[in-house]
Amino acid sequence: MSTIKDVAKYTGLSIATISKYINGGNVLEQNRELIKNAIEKLEYKRNDMARGLKTNKTMTIGILIPSLENIFFTTIVSIIEDILQDSGYGTIICDFKENVDLEQKKLEFLVSKNVDGIIMVSYGGDLEYIKSLSGKEIPVILLDRMIKGVDLDVVVADNLNASYQAVEELIIKKHKRIGIICGPKNTYTADERRKGYIRVHQDYNLDIDEKLMFNGRYTVESGYNGLEALKKMENPPTALLVTNYEMTIGAIMAINDLNIVVPSELSIIGFDNIQMAKVVRPPLSIVEQPMKEIGETAAKLLLKRLKGDYASFPAVHRLKTKVHIKESVQKLVN
Amino acid sequence: MSTIKDVAKYTGLSIATISKYINGGNVLEQNRELIKNAIEKLEYKRNDMARGLKTNKTMTIGILIPSLENIFFTTIVSIIEDILQDSGYGTIICDFKENVDLEQKKLEFLVSKNVDGIIMVSYGGDLEYIKSLSGKEIPVILLDRMIKGVDLDVVVADNLNASYQAVEELIIKKHKRIGIICGPKNTYTADERRKGYIRVHQDYNLDIDEKLMFNGRYTVESGYNGLEALKKMENPPTALLVTNYEMTIGAIMAINDLNIVVPSELSIIGFDNIQMAKVVRPPLSIVEQPMKEIGETAAKLLLKRLKGDYASFPAVHRLKTKVHIKESVQKLVN
DNA sequence: CCTCCAGCGCGAAACGTTTAGCTCTATAAT
DNA sequence: ATTATAGAGCTAAACGTTTCGCGCTGGAGG
Numbered sequence: 001m002s003t004i005k006d007v008a009k010y011t012g013l014s015i016a017t018i019s020k021y022i023n024g025g026n027v028l029e030q031n032r033e034l035i036k037n038a039i040e041k042l043e044y045k046r047n048d049m050a051r052g053l054k055t056n057k058t059m060t061i062g063i064l065i066p067s068l069e070n071i072f073f074t075t076i077v078s079i080i081e082d083i084l085q086d087s088g089y090g091t092i093i094c095d096f097k098e099n100v101d102l103e104q105k106k107l108e109f110l111v112s113k114n115v116d117g118i119i120m121v122s123y124g125g126d127l128e129y130i131k132s133l134s135g136k137e138i139p140v141i142l143l144d145r146m147i148k149g150v151d152l153d154v155v156v157a158d159n160l161n162a163s164y165q166a167v168e169e170l171i172i173k174k175h176k177r178i179g180i181i182c183g184p185k186n187t188y189t190a191d192e193r194r195k196g197y198i199r200v201h202q203d204y205n206l207d208i209d210e211k212l213m214f215n216g217r218y219t220v221e222s223g224y225n226g227l228e229a230l231k232k233m234e235n236p237p238t239a240l241l242v243t244n245y246e247m248t249i250g251a252i253m254a255i256n257d258l259n260i261v262v263p264s265e266l267s268i269i270g271f272d273n274i275q276m277a278k279v280v281r282p283p284l285s286i287v288e289q290p291m292k293e294i295g296e297t298a299a300k301l302l303l304k305r306l307k308g309d310y311a312s313f314p315a316v317h318r319l320k321t322k323v324h325i326k327e328s329v330q331k332l333v334n
Numbered sequence: 335m336s337t338i339k340d341v342a343k344y345t346g347l348s349i350a351t352i353s354k355y356i357n358g359g360n361v362l363e364q365n366r367e368l369i370k371n372a373i374e375k376l377e378y379k380r381n382d383m384a385r386g387l388k389t390n391k392t393m394t395i396g397i398l399i400p401s402l403e404n405i406f407f408t409t410i411v412s413i414i415e416d417i418l419q420d421s422g423y424g425t426i427i428c429d430f431k432e433n434v435d436l437e438q439k440k441l442e443f444l445v446s447k448n449v450d451g452i453i454m455v456s457y458g459g460d461l462e463y464i465k466s467l468s469g470k471e472i473p474v475i476l477l478d479r480m481i482k483g484v485d486l487d488v489v490v491a492d493n494l495n496a497s498y499q500a501v502e503e504l505i506i507k508k509h510k511r512i513g514i515i516c517g518p519k520n521t522y523t524a525d526e527r528r529k530g531y532i533r534v535h536q537d538y539n540l541d542i543d544e545k546l547m548f549n550g551r552y553t554v555e556s557g558y559n560g561l562e563a564l565k566k567m568e569n570p571p572t573a574l575l576v577t578n579y580e581m582t583i584g585a586i587m588a589i590n591d592l593n594i595v596v597p598s599e600l601s602i603i604g605f606d607n608i609q610m611a612k613v614v615r616p617p618l619s620i621v622e623q624p625m626k627e628i629g630e631t632a633a634k635l636l637l638k639r640l641k642g643d644y645a646s647f648p649a650v651h652r653l654k655t656k657v658h659i660k661e662s663v664q665k666l667v668n
Numbered sequence: 669c670c671t672c673c674a675g676c677g678c679g680a681a682a683c684g685t686t687t688a689g690c691t692c693t694a695t696a697a698t
Numbered sequence: 699a700t701t702a703t704a705g706a707g708c709t710a711a712a713c714g715t716t717t718c719g720c721g722c723t724g725g726a727g728g
Contacts, residue, residue, distance in 0.1 A: 003683090003684055003685085004684065004685065005684075005685095013707075013708090014707065014708050014709075015684090015685085015686095015708090015709095016686085016687080016707070016708060016709075016710095017706080017707055017708075019685070019686060019687085020686095020687095020706090020707085022685095023686080025706095026705065026706065027706075027707090028705090028706065028707090031706090031707090045446065046684090046685085047387075047683090047684050047685070048447070048448065048685095049383050049386040049387045049392065049448065049683090049684080049685090050387050050683070050684030050685040050686090050713090051684075051685050051686075052383040052685090052713095053381075053383045053384050053387055053683090053684080053685070053686095053712095053713050053714065053715085054684090054685050054686045054687080054712075054713050055685085055686070055713090056713085058383065060394075060424075060426070060447075067412075068408040068409070068411055068412035068415075069405055069408055069409050069412060071403055071405065074402040074403055074408050075402070075403050077402055078401075078402035078403060078429055078431075081402075081427070081428065081429070085428075085440075085443060090394075090426045090443075090447045091426060091427070092394070092424045092425060092426055092427075093415070093425070093426075093427045094415065094419075095412055095415070097412075106419075109419060109424075112379065113382070113394075113424045114382065114383065220609070249609060249612075249613055252613050253612050253613060256613075256615050275554070275583060276610070276613070278583075278587055279583055279586050279587060279590075279610070279613070279614060280613060280614065280615075281590050281614075281615065337713090337714055337715085338714065338715065339714075339715095347677075347678090348677065348678045348679075349678090349679090349714090349715085349716095350677070350678060350679075350680095350716085350717080351676080351677055351678075353715070353716060353717080354676090354677085354716095354717095356715095357716080359676095360675065360676065361676075361677090362675090362676065362677090365676090365677090380714090380715085381713090381714050381715070382715095383713090383714080383715090384683090384713070384714030384715040384716090385714075385715050385716075386683095386715090387682095387683050387684065387685085387713090387714080387715070387716095388682075388683055388714085388715050388716045388717080389683090389715085389716070390683085
């Protein structure tokens with residue numbers, strides 16, 4: 001492997017000039033050409049480790065997500081990775097298996113690896129620690145969930161209006177008793193989605209029956225339980241919104257097991273995974289989050305911060321979702 | 335951030351001795367203690383970049399998979415990552431979006447990042463290039479697919495016996511005309527799965543009707559087309575094996591669209607994703623690959639190679655699969 | 669008592685960059 | 699003609715490690 005020294009020797013120029021060239025400094029046109037050829041000829045490749053030693057930059061970005069088995073996150077990661085790679089950054093991806101203790105540990109791992117920036121989805125690990133990072137001038141971007149009281153850039157879906165619009169579709173179709181299977185209390189996304197549900201009821205002057213609001217844990221099992229509970233109640237809902245992918249799966253499993261006919265016995269709108277929506281019968285209506293946009297926005301924002309551009313910090317990007325209505329939703333006649 | 339120098343100054347020992355301690359060399363017990371305390375006190379952290387500059391090790395492993403949106407691969411990656419992290423390695427994960435050109439590019443990216451080792455799933459990129467890596471004494475482990483004529487460690491599922499056993503289940507249930515939706519010709523996994531199909535037919539003295547063997551492209555769409563084609567033929571199969579996750583999805587979509595009743599009109603066994611198997615109606619029989627085992631085996635093997643232990647190189651690990659029969663398969667009466 | 673040797677520690681060079689500060693030259697401004 | 703200025707290149711130090719080769723010490727073997 002040839003080094004900057006070899007290029008210097010080959011061209012007759014000094015090491016400093018080569019370095020200047022590499023980093024885009026001012027070099028005479030004729031020397032530019034000379035260096036360019038030499039680099040090609042000698043197959044010179046910059047040594048990121050030597051460079052990192054001087055600059056304290058590793059050219060790697062840490063990405064931390066709750067689970068690598070959750071396609072919502074991995075899709076976003078895939079997009080982020082591509083964009084960062086075009087700027088020469090490698091990405092170290094960690095998941096914490098939905099475990100808050102592990103979240104902390106993995107975050108520390110990333111920091112110990114000297115990443116230049118972090119994009120993360122937090123389930124509420126050590127907020128103090130996360131805050132302390134923002135002091136270390138290593139840019140951190142929060143994905144999917146905001147954290148109260150932490151001044152960091154954030155990219156989220158418009159969760160409130162997502163559930164607002166989904167429920168609105170059901171209301172327009174004359175449903176009066178609409179159930180919702182939500183995430184845990186005090187979880188950002190869940191709280192927002194709950195707010196949307198409540199607000200649309202208010203806007204349409206519909207009463208809210210607290211019993212129709214089931215709080216799950218964003219797991220398959222809790223989705224299953226939620227559907228069971230709602231179906232067993234005295235005056236069960238005629239329509240239902242399930243607010244994440246895993247719980248949607250659980251709910252559908254319960255629907256199958258209980259032999260509930262969709263949509264005549266229950267209209268249902270799920271969340272997130274378009275592909276699955278096509279596999280189940282009848283085709284499932286879903287709320288689609290703008291994964292591509294989320295990934296792009298986060299990656300570009302991070303790149304901007306890495307360049308030292310802290311304009312409008314902390315920025316909050318709230319991206320629009322889309323509701324796809326399919327045969328799993330029925331219009332009630334009254 | 336304190337350096338090895340600070341520790342030396344603090345303890346009154348030389349830099350060399352501290353380095354020795356850090357790397358597990360011989361140091362007097364009393365000095366060990368001294369150094370240990372100093373490190374703690376000064377919060378000394380080894381600088382991997384400086385170290386890397388000397389040793390040419392980055393303590394990062396490259397992982398290359400076809401798609402981050404394929405849960406089969408991401409599950410394996412998640413396991414690998416955990417194990418490597420326990421040994422201090424970070425992992426740079428790249429996907430190539432099922433695109434062979436991109437495979438090559440991403441692989442080069444990983445190499446340019448000076449990873450210490452690579453675990454990859456190849457769709458058949460530049461074999462010469464991959465071979466050249468094995469010359470560079472950077473260990474490479476092939477996952478999921480073997481490549482002919484390349485001497486590298488390999489961890490794969492026992493694809494041949496996977497389809498053998500799945501089809502055997504159908505044969506035992508008296509099916510005589512069994513269809514298979516397979517991957518592309520000249521693809522390792524697909525060829526193996528085809529072989530299993532053929533061998534079990536031979537072992538049970540059943541004729542093979544070439545028309546029952548559909549070659550898809552491991553995509554949702556080709557699974558859909560495959561089912562359509564098989565169903566439209568003159569003497570359609572009574573049972574079907576679909577040999578990857580995406581094509582299984584496609585096949586189920588087609589079954590829904592064509593209103594085919596499972597299992598009375600068609601028995602079906604799918605591949606890979608247990609969760610999905612529970613969501614569709616009736617519950618889907620599937621072939622499960624040992625993802626956990628695959629990940630563990632690959633990670634541990636790589637760790638071994640990184641230590642310079644090249645015992646039994648190149649090693650081939652062929653791991654057993656498991657067939658889960660559910661209501662989607664029916665026993666024929668004759 | 670001398671010689672060897674192992675164990676432990678040390679000094680210093682090296683890894684491949686970046687960058688501050690300098691010199692030199694050519695041109696513009698006076 | 700003189701001076702100021704900007705552009706281009708150079709020298710050398712520094713980043714934080716690892717490691718080679720050496721020296722010292724003390725105990726074992728003769």
